[in-house]
Amino acid sequence: MLDLSLSVDKAEWASDVTSDNLEGVLFDPNRPDDFLKALYSLFNVLVQSLANLYISRGDLESSVTNFFKTDKKYHSIILDHIKSRIILDDYEYEAIKEKMDKIFK
Numbered sequence: 001m002l003d004l005s006l007s008v009d010k011a012e013w014a015s016d017v018t019s020d021n022l023e024g025v026l027f028d029p030n031r032p033d034d035f036l037k038a039l040y041s042l043f044n045v046l047v048q049s050l051a052n053l054y055i056s057r058g059d060l061e062s063s064v065t066n067f068f069k070t071d072k073k074y075h076s077i078i079l080d081h082i083k084s085r086i087i088l089d090d091y092e093y094e095a096i097k098e099k100m101d102k103i104f105k
Contacts, residue, residue: 038099053078
């Protein structure tokens with residue numbers, strides 16, 4: 001599973017995020033009744049953040065599908081954006097972590 005403390009270096013973090021090694025239970029079996037609200041909110045935060053990133057890149061992107069198409073762009077632009085705007089921002093991180101703690105094991 002992904003280390004939410006993200007105390008690893010950038011390359012290791014990107015490797016952890018993209019590795020295909022999930023196993024076992026993803027959702028916490030003892031999750032609270034309102035976990036769907038947290039899940040939808042988490043999804044919305046990520047989608048809005050990526051939409052803002054796409055818009056901010058203007059003419060650098062030819063289409064939304066091309067924006068998400070390549071692994072290189074995913075690693076160098078999208079993951080860096082998520083890390084810098086959400087994970088490394090203490091306020092945003094706490095809000096995201098609170099949601100994730102309600103959802104995931």
